[in-house]
Amino acid sequence: MNRCEILYWTIGIIHSEHTIEENTPIQPVYAKGCKGHVDLLPEFVDGLRDLSDFSHIYLIYHFHKSRQVKLIVKPFLQDIDRGIFSTRAPFRPNPIGLSVVELLGIEGNILHLNGVDVLDGTPLLDIKPYTTKFDLHDVKKNGWQDGLDQKTAEKRGKRGYKS
Amino acid sequence: MNRCEILYWTIGIIHSEHTIEENTPIQPVYAKGCKGHVDLLPEFVDGLRDLSDFSHIYLIYHFHKSRQVKLIVKPFLQDIDRGIFSTRAPFRPNPIGLSVVELLGIEGNILHLNGVDVLDGTPLLDIKPYTTKFDLHDVKKNGWQDGLDQKTAEKRGKRGYKS
Numbered sequence: 001m002n003r004c005e006i007l008y009w010t011i012g013i014i015h016s017e018h019t020i021e022e023n024t025p026i027q028p029v030y031a032k033g034c035k036g037h038v039d040l041l042p043e044f045v046d047g048l049r050d051l052s053d054f055s056h057i058y059l060i061y062h063f064h065k066s067r068q069v070k071l072i073v074k075p076f077l078q079d080i081d082r083g084i085f086s087t088r089a090p091f092r093p094n095p096i097g098l099s100v101v102e103l104l105g106i107e108g109n110i111l112h113l114n115g116v117d118v119l120d121g122t123p124l125l126d127i128k129p130y131t132t133k134f135d136l137h138d139v140k141k142n143g144w145q146d147g148l149d150q151k152t153a154e155k156r157g158k159r160g161y162k163s
Numbered sequence: 164m165n166r167c168e169i170l171y172w173t174i175g176i177i178h179s180e181h182t183i184e185e186n187t188p189i190q191p192v193y194a195k196g197c198k199g200h201v202d203l204l205p206e207f208v209d210g211l212r213d214l215s216d217f218s219h220i221y222l223i224y225h226f227h228k229s230r231q232v233k234l235i236v237k238p239f240l241q242d243i244d245r246g247i248f249s250t251r252a253p254f255r256p257n258p259i260g261l262s263v264v265e266l267l268g269i270e271g272n273i274l275h276l277n278g279v280d281v282l283d284g285t286p287l288l289d290i291k292p293y294t295t296k297f298d299l300h301d302v303k304k305n306g307w308q309d310g311l312d313q314k315t316a317e318k319r320g321k322r323g324y325k326s
Contacts, residue, residue, distance in 0.1 A: 001204065003172045004286060006225050008257040010167045027297050041164065044256055047234040049246030053306035057248075060223070060259055062169050071210040083212030085220075085290040088297065093207055094171040096223055096289045098261075100300050123167060126259045127248040131305045133316070134190050134251065135298075137263050142294045143216035153296070 010123040012040035012109075014061060016116040021065055023160040026076040027088065028099050028115040030157035036101075036116030038124055040109040048127075052106045056130040062123045063095035077153050078144065086143055097122070100130050173286040175203035175272075177224060179279040184228055186323040189239040190251065191262050191278040193320035199264075199279030201287055203272040215269045219293040225286045226258035240316050241307065249306055260285070263293050 016036035018024040025031035038059070040048065051057065070091040072081050084092055102114040111127075179199035181187040188194035201222070203211065214220065233254040235244050247255055265277040274290075 001176055001202065003174075003204065006171045006173065006286065006288070008169045008171065008259070010169065011256050013164055029297060039164065041166065044234065044248075047247040047256070048249075049235065049244075050249035050307055051246055053304055053309075054249065055303035055305075056300050058261065060257075060261070071207065072212065081212075083214055084210040085207075086211075086213035086217065086292055088291055092289055093174050093210070094223075094288045096171070098221065098223070098291060100298065123169065125169070125257045126255055128251055128261060129249055129306060129308075130300060130302065131308050132302045133305065133308055133311075134192060135263065135300075136302075137219050137293060137298075139293065139295045139299075140218035141216055142218075142296065143292060144213055145292075145294050145296055146216075148296075 008125055011044050012038050012124040014038055014059060014118045014122040014124050016118055016120045019120050021119060024119050025117040025159055025161045026157050028101055028117045030154065031115050031117040031161060034116050034161065036113045036118065038111040038113065040111065042109050045109045048106055051129065052103065054103060054129040056100055057103050058128040058130050059099045059101055059118065059124060060126040061097045061118060062125060063090035063097050064123055065119065066090040066095040069093050077148055077156050082144060171288055174207050175201050175287040177201055177222060177281045177285040177287050179281055179283045182283050184282060187282050188280040188322055188324045189320050191264055191280045193317065194278050194280040194324060197279050197324065199276045199281065201274040201276065203274065205272050208272045211269055214292065215266065217266060217292040219263055220266050221291040221293050222262045222264055222281065222287060223289040224260045224281060225288060226253035226260050227286055228282065229253040229258040232256050240311055240319050245307060
């Protein structure tokens with residue numbers, strides 16, 4: 001098995017109030033109340049039909065500020081070394097980000113969002129609906145996250161952001 | 164705003180019993196009992212540390228058989244035209260697939276999985292933990308999926324696969 005190249009193109013830009021990497025919440029759960037929007041390239045507007053009838057969507061995006069790959073990282077929530085694939089940290093072999101955000105409405109090529117944990121100016125790759133039928137799973141084990149203290153996680157997850 | 168190229172590399176291959184596109188279940192919920200595995204490139208094995216303590220993981224992969232972009236599609240579950248971003252169909256501007264599967268165990272660079280809805284031989288881009296803390300959202304509206312008949316959806320979602 002060899003490594004193969006895969007080429008994608010940005011389909012839009014994610015905008016948010018987070019302009020400093022170090023202060024950007026690490027997940028939507030720590031970015032409640034944080035508004036933002038997607039500026040979709042106009043050529044893709046037809047693809048948005050029916051989307052405003054969903055309350056939540058996945059944003060799949062490129063961690064454009066991630067300049068290195070680390071297979072072992074300390075997660076944002078904890079000072080213990082973990083394998084990168086057991087975390088959501090950006091230093092991944094392919095720096096792909098995934099967030100579930102609340103969709104407030106769509107005007108033309110603009111998607112208004114709540115719960116945005118993404119750095120302003122981030123290149124967008126895909127949008128998918130998040131649905132009851134497909135995306136709610138009966139989790140039995142949360143690995144190292146099961147041992148986290150809730151208050152500490154909240155504080156570290158927000159990284160300075162106050163909703 | 165211009166379109167920009169983004170280059171990724173495959174990090175492994177997803178294997179499953181689904182060798183015919185037309186008979187591949189459309190989501191893990193319709194692939195219950197379907198085993199499969201990820202063959203991760205050995206150079207990334209260190210990144211798997213701690214992952215086996217999670218019961219569910221996201222696979223992010225490349226729809227390598229998707230050869231065209233369609234902004235309006237009929238979803239697999241329904242014969243009504245919908246915007247591509249309101250569906251999980253493969254004909255996306257960037258053909259990125261997303262599945263939450265059950266992680267049964269890890270041996271070296273092999274991840275044993277259950278609920279695999281992915282075509283055999285699919286190139287893998289990323290693995291992330293699916294967690295109670297980050298990934299369970301309070302969905303208010305499921306758009307066109309809210310109107311689906313459960314039995315019809317089950318039948319169409321499986322596309323011939325019997326668990």
